[in-house]
Amino acid sequence: MKSLGVRCFAKINRRLLVRDRRPDGFHELLLDFQTIALHDRLHVAPGEGFELELSGPQSEGLSQEQNSVLAAARLLQDELGRAVLPGARFRLEKHVPSAAGLGGGSSDATGALLGLLEATGARLPAERVHALAAELGSDMAFFLEGGRRQGTGRGELLEPLPEEPSRHLLLVLPPRRLSTAEVFGTHAELVEGGALTLRASHDYFFPEGDWTARTEDRPWNDLWPAALKLAPELAELDRVLRLAWPHADVGLSGSGPSLFALGAIGPERPSTRTSDLTWLATRTVTETECLARRFFTVE
DSSP, rough: OOOEEEEEEEEEEEEEEEEEEEEOEEEEEEEEEEEEEEEEEEEEEEEEEEEEESSSSOOTTTTTTTTTTHHHHHHHHHHTTTTTTTTEEEEEEEESSSSSSOOOHHHHHHHHHHHHHHHHHHHOHHHHHHHHHHHTTEEEEETOSSSEEEEOOOOTEEEEEEOOOOOEEEEEESSSOOHHHHHHHHHHHHHTTTTSHHHHHHHHSSOOHHHHHHTTTTTTTTTTHHHHOOOHHHHHHHHHHHHHHHSSSSEOOOSSSOEEEEEEOOSOOOSOOOOOOOEEEEBBBOOHHHTTTTOOOOO
C-alpha cells in the first residue's frame, strides 16, 4: 500500500426540488450539482487498523470516531478483506464547513473510498463502487465524478449537464449550522401544516406550463422556507448578497445554511447585522479538472 493524498471537493446545488415522500422514507428529489474548488485534503498512509487525525480551520468540534472517512474505510475493508486492506492512517485537513449544505462529509467519505482503492491497487467494478457509495450517502454518487450533474431519486441517479467555464463563487454561512434531517423535518411540518405546497416540484416533474423554463436559468431550492424558519438570519444575508451583486445567481445550497453568489466578483464584503459570519471565496470546477486534480503526492 502506498501513501497518497486526495482532494475532496465540495459542491453547491443550483437547484433542489422536493417531491412526496417515497415508501423507503426518503423524498424524491431533483438536484443540480456543481463541484467547487473549495476542498478538504485527505492524506492516506499504510497502517494496521484505522486511525484518523483531524486538522485544519474547519476541524473544531468534529468527532474522529464518527467521521465519514472511517465509516467508508470500514465498509471497503468488509468488501476487500483484511488481507488486502489491513488498515490505514488518515489525516484530514478540513477546509469545508460541516453541516453547511456543501457535501463535505460525503466528499470526504468518497475520497476515502477512492483513495484506498488507489493506494492498495485493488480493483472493483464501477457499479460495485457506486453501490458502496450509495450505502454511505445519497449524494456520494455525485462525488465519484464531479463537475455538473443532475440527480434524481434520492440524488444518486445522475445525468450529465453541459459543462460551463469556471465562474467565481462567494459563500457565506451564519454561525448556526443546520443538519439535513432537521431541515427536511421542518419542511415536512410546513407541508403537512399547509404552509407549503409541493406544486413547484410537481410542476417540474410533470410540466404543465412554464415553471420549468422559469427555474432552469436561476437558483431554486424548495428547502428555503424550512431553512429560513430554522435560521431567520438567512433572509438578511440573501438580501445583502442580491444588493451587493445584482448580476450574480444567489441561492441556498443543499439543506443550508450556506448561501452562494455565483458570479460574484470583488474583494469587498458587504456589511450585515449578523455577526460571526464565515465568508469563503472560491470558484466552480469542471469534471475534467476535478478528476485530474483528485490525487496528489504526499511525503
